[in-house]
Amino acid sequence: MADFLTKxxxxxxxWYNDLVIKxxxxxxxxxxxxxxxxxxxxxxxxxxxxxxxxxxKATGHxxxxxxxxxxxxxxxxxxxxxxxxxxxxxxxxxxxxxxxSDGKGIEVDPDAKLEEELIxxxxxxxxxxxxxxxxxxxxxxxxxxxxxxxxxxxxxxRTRLFLRTAEFLWQEGHTAHATREExxxxxxxxxxxxxxxxxxxxxxxxLKGSKxxxxxxxxxxxxxxxxxLMQDGKSLQAGTSHFLGQNFAKAFDVQFTDKSGKLEYVWSxxxxxxxxxxxxxxxxxxxxxxxxxxxxxxxIQIVIVPIYKGNSQLDSISSTALKIKSDLEKHGLRVKYxxxxxxxxxxxxxEYELKGVPVRLAIGPRDIENGTIEVARRDTMTxxxxxxxxxxxxxxxxxxxxxxxxFNKSLKYRDLNTYKVDTWDDFRESIENKGGFILAHWDGTAxxxxxxxxxxxxxxxxxxxDNSSEAGKCVYSGKPSQKRVVFARAx
RNA sequence: CGGGGUAUAGCGCAGUCCGGUUAGCGCACCUGCUUUGGGAGCAGGGGGUCGUAAGUUCGAAUCUUACUACCCCGACCA
Numbered sequence: 001m002a003d004f005l006t007k008x009x010x011x012x013x014x015w016y017n018d019l020v021i022k023x024x025x026x027x028x029x030x031x032x033x034x035x036x037x038x039x040x041x042x043x044x045x046x047x048x049x050x051x052x053x054x055x056x057k058a059t060g061h062x063x064x065x066x067x068x069x070x071x072x073x074x075x076x077x078x079x080x081x082x083x084x085x086x087x088x089x090x091x092x093x094x095x096x097x098x099x100x101s102d103g104k105g106i107e108v109d110p111d112a113k114l115e116e117e118l119i120x121x122x123x124x125x126x127x128x129x130x131x132x133x134x135x136x137x138x139x140x141x142x143x144x145x146x147x148x149x150x151x152x153x154x155x156x157x158r159t160r161l162f163l164r165t166a167e168f169l170w171q172e173g174h175t176a177h178a179t180r181e182e183x184x185x186x187x188x189x190x191x192x193x194x195x196x197x198x199x200x201x202x203x204x205x206x207l208k209g210s211k212x213x214x215x216x217x218x219x220x221x222x223x224x225x226x227x228x229l230m231q232d233g234k235s236l237q238a239g240t241s242h243f244l245g246q247n248f249a250k251a252f253d254v255q256f257t258d259k260s261g262k263l264e265y266v267w268s269x270x271x272x273x274x275x276x277x278x279x280x281x282x283x284x285x286x287x288x289x290x291x292x293x294x295x296x297x298x299x300i301q302i303v304i305v306p307i308y309k310g311n312s313q314l315d316s317i318s319s320t321a322l323k324i325k326s327d328l329e330k331h332g333l334r335v336k337y338x339x340x341x342x343x344x345x346x347x348x349x350x351e352y353e354l355k356g357v358p359v360r361l362a363i364g365p366r367d368i369e370n371g372t373i374e375v376a377r378r379d380t381m382t383x384x385x386x387x388x389x390x391x392x393x394x395x396x397x398x399x400x401x402x403x404x405x406x407f408n409k410s411l412k413y414r415d416l417n418t419y420k421v422d423t424w425d426d427f428r429e430s431i432e433n434k435g436g437f438i439l440a441h442w443d444g445t446a447x448x449x450x451x452x453x454x455x456x457x458x459x460x461x462x463x464x465x466d467n468s469s470e471a472g473k474c475v476y477s478g479k480p481s482q483k484r485v486v487f488a489r490a491x
Numbered sequence: 492c493g494g495g496g497u498a499u500a501g502c503g504c505a506g507u508c509c510g511g512u513u514a515g516c517g518c519a520c521c522u523g524c525u526u527u528g529g530g531a532g533c534a535g536g537g538g539g540u541c542g543u544a545a546g547u548u549c550g551a552a553u554c555u556u557a558c559u560a561c562c563c564c565g566a567c568c569a
Contacts, residue, residue, distance in 0.1 A: 013563095032560080087567075156568065157492070164568070217569095225569095237569060276569055307528050346529035353529095364528050374528080491569085 005354075007288050012232040019282055020161045023291045023355050026278075033159040033166030040355065041278060043299035045169065048277055049149065051201050051297070052171065055193050061145045061173060066127050068151075069118035074126040077251040084218020085122045088155040090166075092118040120153045125219065125244070125270055128174045129252040136176060136266055139258050143186075144176040162279035163236075163491055170274035176266045178258060180245070183267035187243040190271045191224045194239035202277065203294035203406040204228045204284045205414050206238060207437070207486055209462025213446055217270075221245035227461045227486070229414045230283040233435020235461045235488035238280050241271035279491070284410055285379075291356025292379055294406050295399040301334045302395060303357045305348045307364030314339065317363050320388070324361070324373070327392050333399070353378060358402050359395065363388075379405050420484070427475050427487075431458045437488050441481035443474035452476050458487045 005022060006014040020026055025041030037045065053063070069092060075082050096112030099105075121127065128146075135141060153167045173190060177183040191208055198206050206226035216223040220242040228238045246265040249255070254266045285292040295301050304321045308314040318339055325335045336357075338348055345362065352360055362374040373391055376383040379402050386394055417436030421427045430438055442448060442460065453459050463485045474481050 028561085030560095084568095154568070157566085158564095158568090168569080170569085240569070272569080274569060309527060313527095341527090344527050344529090344531060346527085346531080348530090349528095350530045362528070366528075 005288060005290065008231065008286075015286075015288075016279075016283060017161065019286055019290060019354075020279075023282075025282070025291075026161050028161065031166075033156055035161050035165050035167075037169075037275070040299065044281070044293070044297055045275060045278060047297045047299060048201075049171075052197055052273070053147075053149075055197060056147050056171075056173070059145075059189060059193060061147045061175075063148060064146045065148050065150070066121075066124050066131065068121055070121050070124070070127045072117045072119055074130055075119055077126060078219050078247055080247075081125065081219035081251075085154070089122055090120040090153045090155055092120065121150075122152055122154045123270075123272075124148065124150070124152075124172055125174065125248055126252075129248040129254060129268070132174075132176055132266070133252050133254045136254055136256050138256055139178045142176055142178045142256065142266065143182065145173075145186075146175065147171055147173040160279075162275055162282070165275075168275045170272050172270060172272040175269045176249075176254070177268065178256065178264075178266070180267050183245075183269050184243055186269045187222070187224055187241045187271070190241040190269070191226065191239075194241065194271075194273060195226050197273075198226060198228065198238050198277070198280075199407065201294065201296040202281055202284070203296070203403060203410060204238070204280060205407065205411045207462055207464070209464045209486065211240075212449055212460045212463060212485075214449060215460065217242045219244060219247055220270075221247065224465070225462055227488070227490075228280055228284060229410075229417060229437060229488070230280070230491070231286075231413065232283070233417055233489070235437065235490040236276070236280050236283070237461070237490065238277060239271070239273040242269060244268040244270060285406055286356070289350075289381070290354035292406065293356035293358060295358045295403045298356065298358050299334065300336045300352075300355075300357050301399060302328060302336070302359045302361060303348075303352045304335065304337045304361045304363065305345055305352075306337075306339055307345045307362055309365075313365055314341075316368060317365070320368060321361075321363055324363075324388070324391050328395060331392060331396055333395065349376075353381075359398060361391070377402055379409070421475060422472070424475055427452075427458075428456055431456045431487070431489065435489065437461070437486050439484040440475040440487055441472035441483075442485045443477045443479035443481055445477075448474060448476050452487070457489050459490055461486045461488050461490060 006018045008015045024038050026035045026037045029036045093114055094108045094112045095114060096109040097106045098109040100107050132144060135144065149171050151167055151169050156164050156166050159165050175186050177186060195206050195208050198204050206228050208226050209224065211223040211225055217240060222243040224241045225237050226239045227235050230236055246267060248268055249265040255263050256266055258264050282291060304325060306314060306317045306321055308317050321337050325337050328335045349360065356378060358378050360376040367373050367388065371388050372385050373388045374383055374385050377398065418439065419430050419434065419436060420439045421430055427438060427440060449460055469482045470484060472481050473479065
């Protein structure tokens with residue numbers, strides 16, 4: 001079955017590419033590095049958006065929208081920030097086209113050169129802080145807790161659908177606070193919110209921690225992240241939350257008068273998750289039959305496929321199927337009845353497996369006769385026949401089970417692929433042959449981190465935030481270390 | 492940005508070395524009939540400026556040159 005998909009074990013990268021395209025999530029566009037997100041893929045993204053949006057609102061955030069274009073001069077204000085993004089910025093230099101004098105098409109009108117070039121946002125800190133400056137005078141104006149859903153552009157050399165594209169969709173939160181403590185608290189609140197979302201909705205276990213100096217966001221004091229392990233043993237950064245200190249407030253001169261009448265710089269955070277999460281969803285749960293979607297995010301949770309000969313049989317099956325559909329929908333479930341006569345049941349079975357629909361119901365003449373229905377679950381690829389009257393009750397429980405099972409399966413995979421390593425030989429052997437997360441001691445220096453990266457392509461994914469300390473020696477340099485950090489090869 | 496590869500129907504490919512009928516195959520698509528409990532069968536049909544431009548030639552998918560796009564491997568990155 002599904003022999004048109006490359007097998008995961010044969011070529012994981014190819015499996016991923018095949019799956020994203022065959023499952024109708026996205027495709028490459030005519031524009032280099034940019035993808036077209038197709039309706040089915042976008043429907044999943046819309047679920048991600050709406051669930052995250054609820055969580056943001058529930059924690060006091062509001063949405064707003066800032067411009068796509070950023071004046072070049074804004075970028076230069078924060079030194080680390082420019083340096084981090086300079087190499088991947090798309091720049092608008094002109095604002096008009098004209099017909100070519102030889103009549104062969106159009107060209108950029110050289111007379112329409114912009115006084116100041118505009119950068120297409122790779123992220124919005126600068127334009128936002130330039131704006132916040134006008135909004136903030138007093139501690140009474142704080143905090144500002146704003147999120148925006150937007151597209152951003154980072155001119156990547158090598159792109160892959162969802163995982164790394166030149167343009168991508170994301171949300172970026174930008175908050176302003178009166179105190180350092182409050183900003184730090186916000187950073188952690190969001191990190192927890194992301195972890196909650198990815199685990200409970202996407203069904204993917206994550207590690208939470210802070211980033212090393214070299215992996216930090218350009219312009220941040222601290223970057224916190226959640227990391228998830230994909231089925232090829234590589235780690236994927238699924239979300240980041242940055243404590244920006246007063247860096248952007250100073251760069252954009254955003255000061256406020258505190259309760260004691262003293263002028264202070266504002267403290268800030270920024271945080272985001274992107275369409276990259278779609279890639280995580282594919283790689284964390286997919287198998288050789290296609291996608292496996294967690295019920296909490298599946299655009300279609302249950303598909304009903306009729307099996308029939310002739311129109312009269314279809315009519316009686318349809319009336320039963322539509323009754324079940326409406327009963328299920330009354331319980332808030334997302335159901336599709338696929339009565340297309342242009343495809344055979346076997347084709348539909350394979351198609352919905354490819355698309356990861358969590359549950360498939362099949363009703364045929366035998367079922368009508370016996371008062372039964374066939375229930376097939378995507379995560380385990382198992383089937384059972386139940387009494388048709390019990391469908392609604394059975395299914396709401398089943399979807400919960402599937403959601404849990406998907407998470408537990410991923411958690412088990414991660415546990416099996418997490419290794420404590422204490423010697424350099426073991427480290428190299430483990431990263432090369434097994435992949436996964438490696439918990440090892442590190443001396444805390446950028447030099448060691450760099451050398452490990454050069455020799456093994458493994459990077460520090462996170463430095464755990466919990467207080468657990470364990471004296472040991474750096475796996476590379478042998479110098480003393482107080483805690484283990486998490487290494488992996490990463491996307 | 493460095494190294495390698497590819498470009499022929501919507502998709503995947505053959506043909507290119509060694510120029511010569513009307514450019515072919517599989518899938519997909521359209522029509523009809525038979526089918527429908529795991530990707531149906533048969534019959535018929537439609538679809539191509541052979542990536543772009545120039546050159547060599549009586550004649551170019553095929554040879555030459557330039558350009559462009561895409562893919563893979565590195566560096567960079569969410």
